[in-house]
Structure formats: structure tokens, C-alpha cells
Amino acid sequence: MRSRYRVHATGQAHFVTSTTVAWLPIFTTARRCDVVSLEYCRGHKELKIYATKFYPASPKFRHPNSQICKPAPAVFAAPERVLRGDDQDCCRIETSLRVFVIGPLPLAGALPEYRPDVIMTVLEVLQSTTAYFKKRGVESPRLNAEHLLAHSLGRKRIELYLEFERQLDEAELAPLRELVRRRGQGEPLQHLLGTVEFCGRTFITDERALIPRPETEELAELLIVECQSRSAALRVLDVGTGSGVIALSVAAQLPEAEVHAIDISDEALALARENAAQLKLSERVRFARSNLLEQVDGSFDVIVANLPYVASTERATLSREVLRDPEAALFGGPNGDELIRALIVPAPGHLRPGGVLALEIGIGQAEGLSAFLAEQGYKNISSRHDFARVTRFLFATYG
Numbered sequence: 001m002r003s004r005y006r007v008h009a010t011g012q013a014h015f016v017t018s019t020t021v022a023w024l025p026i027f028t029t030a031r032r033c034d035v036v037s038l039e040y041c042r043g044h045k046e047l048k049i050y051a052t053k054f055y056p057a058s059p060k061f062r063h064p065n066s067q068i069c070k071p072a073p074a075v076f077a078a079p080e081r082v083l084r085g086d087d088q089d090c091c092r093i094e095t096s097l098r099v100f101v102i103g104p105l106p107l108a109g110a111l112p113e114y115r116p117d118v119i120m121t122v123l124e125v126l127q128s129t130t131a132y133f134k135k136r137g138v139e140s141p142r143l144n145a146e147h148l149l150a151h152s153l154g155r156k157r158i159e160l161y162l163e164f165e166r167q168l169d170e171a172e173l174a175p176l177r178e179l180v181r182r183r184g185q186g187e188p189l190q191h192l193l194g195t196v197e198f199c200g201r202t203f204i205t206d207e208r209a210l211i212p213r214p215e216t217e218e219l220a221e222l223l224i225v226e227c228q229s230r231s232a233a234l235r236v237l238d239v240g241t242g243s244g245v246i247a248l249s250v251a252a253q254l255p256e257a258e259v260h261a262i263d264i265s266d267e268a269l270a271l272a273r274e275n276a277a278q279l280k281l282s283e284r285v286r287f288a289r290s291n292l293l294e295q296v297d298g299s300f301d302v303i304v305a306n307l308p309y310v311a312s313t314e315r316a317t318l319s320r321e322v323l324r325d326p327e328a329a330l331f332g333g334p335n336g337d338e339l340i341r342a343l344i345v346p347a348p349g350h351l352r353p354g355g356v357l358a359l360e361i362g363i364g365q366a367e368g369l370s371a372f373l374a375e376q377g378y379k380n381i382s383s384r385h386d387f388a389r390v391t392r393f394l395f396a397t398y399g
Contacts, residue, residue: 120173123164125149129180136184139319144189145180151193152176186320199249203275208267209242210329215386216306219360219393220249222384223304226356226395230301232256237350239292239305239343240264242329244272244285246304251284260300262290265328292343299352305343309362311336337365344369344376353399366391 120128126145133141150157152175179192188211190196196205198212199220205211227234227250234257238247241261251259263269269287276282290296310318312331322330332339340359347357357378361369366383373381378396386392 119167119169121164122149122160122166122168125168125173125176126160129176132180132184138183144183147189147193148179148183149176152179186324188321188324191324198245199253201249201252201279203243203245203248204271204278205243206271207324207326208271209265210325212243212245215392216245216360218386219304219306219358220246222393222395223302223358224250224253226358227254227257227302234258234301235299235352236260236302236304237262237296237300239303240307240329241272241287242268242306244275244287246306247272247285248275248279248281250304251281252279255284259285260296261285261287262296263287264289264291265326268326268329292339293346293350296350299350300355301352302356302358303347303351304358305340306360307339307343308332309336309340309360309365311362332362336362337369340365340369341372344373344378348377348398351398354397355399357394357396357398359394360392361394363390366394369394 126142126149129145129149130142133144138144146157146160149155150160153160153172155163183189183192190205190211191207194204194206195202196212197203198217203212223246227236232254234254236247236250236254236257236259238244238250238259238261241247241263244261247259247261250257261272263272266289269289272285272287273282276285276287288295308328308330309332310330312334314336315323315331318330340361343359344357351357357373359369370381370383373394373396378398381394381396383391384393384395
């Protein structure tokens with residue numbers, strides 16, 4: 001008989017078998033406790049109590065066979081003090097049952113360390129991990145728990161709902177435990193999963209480049225529509241390609257386009273090439289290292305850029321997850337838009353007549369950058385909202 005226990009009131013816990021729920025008042029020789037978790041192993045005649053608070057116990061609850069073992073109190077408990085219930089599945093606990101009050105439940109993330117007498121179901125793991133993430137300030141805690149468990153088990157997230165009652169063994173819990181610990185410490189979910197969905201494709205993502213955001217996916221979709229309205233044989237340049245999601249999405253959707261992608265980071269370019277290889281698009285996109293347009297030759301029908309646009313003065317407002325992205329991919333300068341302006345100035349020299357410059361920008365930057373584009377001779381300047389109704393994109397033509 002192996003059961004998982006949880007707390008519902010100070011000094012009490014309940015355990016669940018397949019057919020019964022029984023209440024257990026827990027008492028030791030000299031201490032009473034707020035129970036966090038209990039484990040009962042019938043074969044070893046042991047009941048382990050994991051607790052966080054201890055209080056003086058009333059003498060009337062002391063059992064004549066009780067004794068204390070330090071540093072963790074160990075006592076002999078009278079069976080009537082340990083288990084109450086009429087269901088036969090409960091069984092009577094022997095008078096020699098050993099009760100260990102161990103102290104705080106040892107956690108690595110939200111899950112207990114390996115103990116062969118503990119079994120957790122899929123639903124229990126999701127619930128405990130969600131509660132842990134809430135305490136750690138993780139946004140969308142249940143969604144994160146589902147993604148990590150599905151990833152750990154090699155399942156689709158939706159498949160977990162069909163397996164709530166399935167019991168998980170240690171081989172399945174061990175890798176999840178480490179992922180939960182790291183997520184609770186602020187490591188981004190996408191880094192733990194190792195992939196991100198973007199425009200219907202799966203891309204590798206890690207600490208080498210900015211995690212692709214939903215807003216950038218919207219930019220790619222707008223750009224593809226813009227390109228489809230033009231001639232098929234376009235030349236497209238992605239400036240600050242990062243993991244390559246924009247360039248590779250355009251190449252996949254526009255098979256006749258000639259796509260180039262540049263970045264100042266060698267690590268980001270390595271990641272982008274890995275994505276190109278796994279999507280079988282290595283022959284379609286030409287990657288090169290360049291600081292903005294300094295090492296770029298030739299002209300293009302479309303130049304697209306998702307450059308860093310966060311002001312360095314806003315660092316304190318960013319989440320711990322965002323701060324895991326490379327600094328060079330986040331901060332655009334004291335005002336945030338310095339790199340975008342530095343691209344706007346030389347871009348006309350690399351645009352074919354009527355060519356398009358497409359930009360992703362930060363909140364509150366649209367008015368100033370639109371005016372700057374006009375000063376530099378751009379035409380047909382238009383702004384677009386993202387799904388959150390934030391002005392996030394600027395499109396302009398030149399020549």
C-alpha cells in the first residue's frame with residue numbers, strides 16, 4: 001500500500017486510496033506539526049511526516065511507548081492515533097508503526113526527491129508544480145507546468161488530459177524535477193523546451209539569441225503579405241536576424257525570393273544556421289556577419305529589422321525571463337530607438353526604387369520614428385498595430 005498525503009488543516013492530514021478518504025490526527029511525544037506531506041509504507045511499517053511547523057503537544061496524546069530520537073524525532077504511535085476509517089482498504093496499522101517527523105519536505109522544484117514509497121499521478125504532478133510556480137511568480141503557472149511535463153514525457157500537451165490518473169515513476173519524474181527547478185529560478189520556458197513555434201514551424205531557441213516573440217511573428221506575417229503583393233523574384237534582407245525566424249519564414253513561404261540575413265553576433269548566426277539546416281532551408285538563406293549595413297553589398301526590394309528597442313533605463317522593469325536574453329539583443333540605447341535610427345539613415349542606399357523598410361519598434365516610439373523617416377526622405381509611412389493594439393510596426397518606402 002503506497003499513498004500520497006496532503007495537508008488540509010493544522011495538525012491534520014488526509015490520505016486517499018482508490019476507495020476511501022480518512023482523516024489522520026498526527027501527534028508525537030512532545031510535538032505537534034503542520035503536515036505538508038505524509039508517506040505510508042506498509043511493508044516497512046513506516047509513516048513519514050514532512051512538516052514545516054512544530055508545536056508543544058498536549059500530554060494526553062502521548063503514547064506510553066513513545067520515544068524521541070535526535071536530530072529528527074521518531075516515535076511509536078498508537079494505531080488509533082494514526083489511522084481512523086472503516087473501509088477495509090485502509091487496513092489497521094500495526095502498533096509498532098514507526099512515525100518519523102522529518103521536517104520540511106525536501107524539494108527540487110515542486111516535486112519530492114526520489115522515495116520508492118511515493119507515487120504521483122499526472123494530475124498530482126501538474127497541481128503541485130502549478131502551486132510551486134505560483135509561489136515563485138511564474139506567469140501562466142499551469143500552462144508552464146503542462147508544457148514541461150509534456151516535454152519531459154515526450155507527449156503533446158493535449159495528451160496529458162487523457163492521462164490524469166496515470167502514475168509516474170522516478171525515471172519519468174527525475175528529468176522533470178530539474179526542469180521545474182530551473183523554471184522556478186526564472187529560466188525561460190522556451191530555453192527549457194529548446195524550441196519555439198513561429199509561423200507554423202518549430203525553431204531551435206536558446207541563450208544565444210532573443211527568444212522570438214508573438215509580435216515578431218506578426219511582423220513576419222505582414223511582411224510575407226507585403227512581399228506577395230510584389231514580384232516573385234524579390235531580394236529580401238533581414239537585419240539583426242537572431243535565430244533566423246523572420247528570414248527562414250519568408251524563405252519557406254516565398255520559394256522564389258532571394259533571402260539574406262545578417263547579425264553582429266556570431267553565436268546568433270550559428271543558431272540561425274542550425275535552424276536553417278533543420279528546416280532544410282540552408283540553400284535558401286545566405287547568412288553573414290555585419291554591424292547593421294556596414295558589411296552589406298547590393299540592393300534589396302525589402303529590408304526588415306527587429307532590432308533591440310528597449311531603453312537601457314528600463315532594465316529594472318523587465319522580467320527575470322526577459323533578462324535571460326542577450327543584452328545586445330534587448331537594449332537599443334538610453335532611449336531605446338538608437339539602433340533603429342542608425343539603420344534608417346543608410347538603408348536607402350541598399351533599397352531598390354520603391355523598396356520597403358519594415359521595422360518592429362517599441363511602445364511609444366512610433367511618432368518619433370515616423371517623423372525621422374519622413375526627414376530622411378521615406379514615403380508611404382504607415383504604422384501597424386499588434387494583436388494587443390499597440391503600435392508595433394512601421395512600414396515605409398524609398399525612391
